[in-house]
Amino acid sequence: MKEIEFTTINPATEEVIATYKYMTKEKAYNTVASCHEAFLEWKKKPVKTRGAIIKNIANALREHKDELAQLMTDEVGKLLKHSHQEIQLCANICEYTATKGVKRLEDEERSLPNGGRGIIQYAPIGVIYGIQPWNFPTYQVIRYAIVNLMAGNGVLLKHAKNVTGTAIKLKEIFENAGLDKDVFSVLIIDHDVSDDIITHKYVRGVTLTGSSAAGKHVGKKAGEALKKTVLELGSNDAYLVLDDADIDLAAKVSVQGRLYNNGETCVAAKRFVVVESVYEEYKEKFVNIMNSKPHGDPSDESSKLGPIARKDLREELHDKVLESVEKGAKILCGGEIPDGKGYYYPSTVLENVTPGQPAYDDELFGPVASIIKAKNNEDAMRIANDSRFGLGGGIFSKDENRAIELARNHFDTGKVNINGFGLAHPNMPFGGVKNSGYGREHGGFGIREFVNVKSIVIPSNK
Missing domain, CATH: 3.40.605.10 (Aldehyde Dehydrogenase; Chain A, domain 1)
Structure with missing residues (x-):
């Protein structure tokens, strides 16, 4: 042969x-x-x-x-x-x-x-x-x-x-x-x-x-x-921004969690579930930081975002963004394939993300973030667990003990980050539940x- x-x-x-x-x-x-x-x-x-x-x-x-x-x-x-x-x-x-x-x-x-x-x-x-x-x-x-x-x-x-x-x-x-x-x-x-x-x-x-x-x-x-x-x-990790979160910290870490490795990470932050009382403040700061991360040559130290790994993967990502918009999502930044060489895709933020949209239900493997508004902390936890996936997730709250209690007793994932983002640690177990x-x-x-x-x-x- x-x-x-x-x-x-x-x-x-x-x-x-x-x-x-x-x-x-x-x-x-x-x-x-x-x-x-x-x-x-x-x-x-x-x-x-x-x-x-x-x-x-x-x-x-x-x-x-x-x-x-x-x-x-x-x-x-x-x-x-x-x-x-x-x-x-x-x-x-x-x-x-x-x-x-x-x-x-x-x-x-x-x-x-x-x-x-x-x-x-x-x-x-x-x-x-x-x-x-x-x-x-x-x-x-x-x-x-x-x-x-x-x-x-x-x-x-x-x-x-x-x-x-x-x-x-x-x-x-x-x-x-x-x-x-x-x-x-x-x-x-x-x-x-x-x-x-x-x-x-x-x-x-x-x-x-x-x-x-x-x-x-x-x-x-x-x-x-x-x-x-x-x-x-795969996964579609949710990061909760509770009503007492440090919004500056939450916005900064959320961007790190979404854009690390060009957003092509199973355990990346993908859905950002934000309590209504802090939603507008968080959205403004998060979008501003996402907008400040232009793509460029990944070998250049000044670049903040590299290309998607393959052409077909970029097309798949963009199709999911467009389908989400067709079903009611709104683009706050990014969302367009740039001209020129390379399979680049801009840092993108979607809001009005609801069940039935790829941005809510599926894993978007690339620098696309979904912001979802929750009524209160309990509703935020419900939305986080409303997923067939369960690899990782995160909680932003100034009350560390309450965040630990939520992580222990309510978050249905293999890993939970509190007021931070990280990938893997040699001395901590890594893996998922459900479809993860x-x-x-x-x-x-x-x-x-x-x-x-x-x-x-x-x-x-x-």
Whole structure:
């Protein structure tokens, strides 16, 4: 079978970066087999030895940060400073996993009720297949690959095709840092071959970051083969601006939360649910700041907003804005595709956003914010939870204790930010509920998602 070529495109210039070929099914299967063979040796290494190699990967990421950051910016258009921040986060994840991961994988001993003792082992299970998106080309890989390597598993990566260069570069960095050859392997394959990989006999678990539709497809395919999955899917995160919020802080942080990574973030702030008593003040300040963030060359330090990663994604985003307007939303700023080279889209704010509009119901993956007016604090919480998604969210209130109570008892999401915005922290769990998926990464939780919790029982024989 002939290998099919594809190209990666720089979204800022629309120029070709590189040309690659999809693997044939046979070549992909050979890669899986090589990863499995490497796993059989890798799993024998002591946990501390694996940890030392992962610490080396942290150092290697920092050593290659300039080259890797520029590659990510070229492939997806993220601001260069955001690419550098991503690499630093990834290095921190490696270091956290290498140190705290040792404790999470240690055997546990328990006394048995009728005498004797039991040993609980967290044993590696085999090859884990990761299907990852393009928006954080290094982080999306690091967050599942590093914990599974630490656990002793083999790791396969199918990355989004527009970040193929980053995928290949990461394999090179890993192996130069001392990781066994092929225990981390890259599959350059299409969706049909990917489905075959899910059911391959050597693949023991599957993790996906992507849309809810992709999650349903992969979850069904893996489930039919009795393979565990971890799914981190899309979201439409709501940020509540309560009646006692610091409006200056809320407006500033809301813009950060909406525009970070060009707005192409699953756990970005997207819907801003504002109590009526502070709505006008917040709207004015929020729109003014959004208007002050012009797009430009993502490699230029003065740029505030880069391009959308692909032309088709910009078209999809704009279509959702237009449909929302047709159904009653009002554009307060932005909302028009600019002339010139590059897949740029301006920072955009919509109001009069109601159920039935994409801006209310769907995930708008780009720098488009939806402002929704609530009658009071209780109504704001109701609107926030009126979503099929549940990845993240936020609360702005000067009463921190009340905000914590709302987060604990009422916010139906995997993560809640209070008076701030942030993406991921190595020592805190990350993942969603409802249509945002299931399973957890980070914080020591991800390292046990794909292990065999094995019971070894030794009776007293007395």
